[in-house]
Amino acid sequence: MIIGCHVQMKAPDFLKGSVKEALSYGCNAFMLYTGAPQNTKRRDTRELKIQEAAALMQANDLPMDRMIIHAPYIINPANSTKESVMELAVSFLQQEIQRVHEIGAKYLVLHPGSYTITDTETGIHTAISQLNKVEVPDDVMITLETMAGKGSEIGWQFEQLAEILSNLKQKDRYGVCLDTCHINDAGYDVTKFDDVLDEFDHVIGLNKLKVIHLNDSLNPRGSHKDRHANIGKGTIGFDTLYAIAHNKRIDHIAKILETPYVDGKPPYKEEIAALTSNKQLRIQAQ
Numbered sequence: 001m002i003i004g005c006h007v008q009m010k011a012p013d014f015l016k017g018s019v020k021e022a023l024s025y026g027c028n029a030f031m032l033y034t035g036a037p038q039n040t041k042r043r044d045t046r047e048l049k050i051q052e053a054a055a056l057m058q059a060n061d062l063p064m065d066r067m068i069i070h071a072p073y074i075i076n077p078a079n080s081t082k083e084s085v086m087e088l089a090v091s092f093l094q095q096e097i098q099r100v101h102e103i104g105a106k107y108l109v110l111h112p113g114s115y116t117i118t119d120t121e122t123g124i125h126t127a128i129s130q131l132n133k134v135e136v137p138d139d140v141m142i143t144l145e146t147m148a149g150k151g152s153e154i155g156w157q158f159e160q161l162a163e164i165l166s167n168l169k170q171k172d173r174y175g176v177c178l179d180t181c182h183i184n185d186a187g188y189d190v191t192k193f194d195d196v197l198d199e200f201d202h203v204i205g206l207n208k209l210k211v212i213h214l215n216d217s218l219n220p221r222g223s224h225k226d227r228h229a230n231i232g233k234g235t236i237g238f239d240t241l242y243a244i245a246h247n248k249r250i251d252h253i254a255k256i257l258e259t260p261y262v263d264g265k266p267p268y269k270e271e272i273a274a275l276t277s278n279k280q281l282r283i284q285a286q
């Protein structure tokens with residue numbers, strides 16, 4: 001099973017520290033932001049200990065595509081109403097793509113964005129034209145994330161992502177990141193995950209699925225909320241998430257936990273142990 005979680009990337013060890021943190025939880029894949037997700041301050045990639053991180057990954061038999069990068073939320077490709085937001089969506093995304101390239105990672109997870117005061121179709125068409133302004137090199141792939149449909153988010157129905165993907169110039173440089181909390185909140189029945197995969201395959205194509213975010217949800221199916229819960233502590237539940245983690249059709253795809261810290265501590269070691277255990281060790285509320 002390819003499984004891991006969101007990890008930090010901070011001074012003094014930067015990416016090397018990210019790899020170490022991931023290994024300490026028993027991860028064989030992990031995801032990080034190249035800086036604070038809500039601002040544009042970024043270190044020069046030469047400071048990020050890329051070589052040390054790559055060496056540590058190699059020593060642990062982790063191919064570089066197990067390091068996944070999440071683009072910051074400030075990139076909103078669906079916004080067509082504010083000049084500064086539109087300019088940033090293209091310029092900062094292009095810089096982020098360059099960082100992923102320099103780091104040597106492959107997948108860049110990106111939220112398709114929010115249309116704010118227009119409408120879904122305008123948001124989708126804006127995202128298409130904005131994404132068509134960036135250049136993605138051969139060694140990088142942008143994975144558009146399935147969203148919960150909170151506020152004016154686009155990309156919460158597979159059809160919306162399919163429309164974006166089919167209108168991109170560099171179709172082969174794009175894939176999809178499926179978030180179990182988000183699709184639950186969007187209205188998909190994740191308890192019947194094979195049906196969800198069938199629908200994904202029919203609408204988008206299963207070959208486009210590149211990353212999975214494995215999260216429980218605090219809210220019921222169709223709530224359009226996007227609040228992550230710890231594995232087994234939400235409305236999706238342990239058994240369903242365990243079944244998804246072990247689903248053979250997606251065993252080649254990295255599953256990344258983005259569950260919240262518990263009492264200020266990362267829950268990932270225990271959650272990963274429970275999900276990889278044959279005995280279905282239960283994480284239950286004490």
Ligand code: FE
Nearest residue numbers: 070109111145
């Ligand atoms: Fe995300």
Ligand code: FE
Nearest residue numbers: 145179213258
């Ligand atoms: Fe996610």
Ligand code: ZN
Nearest residue numbers: 181182226228
């Ligand atoms: Zn989320």
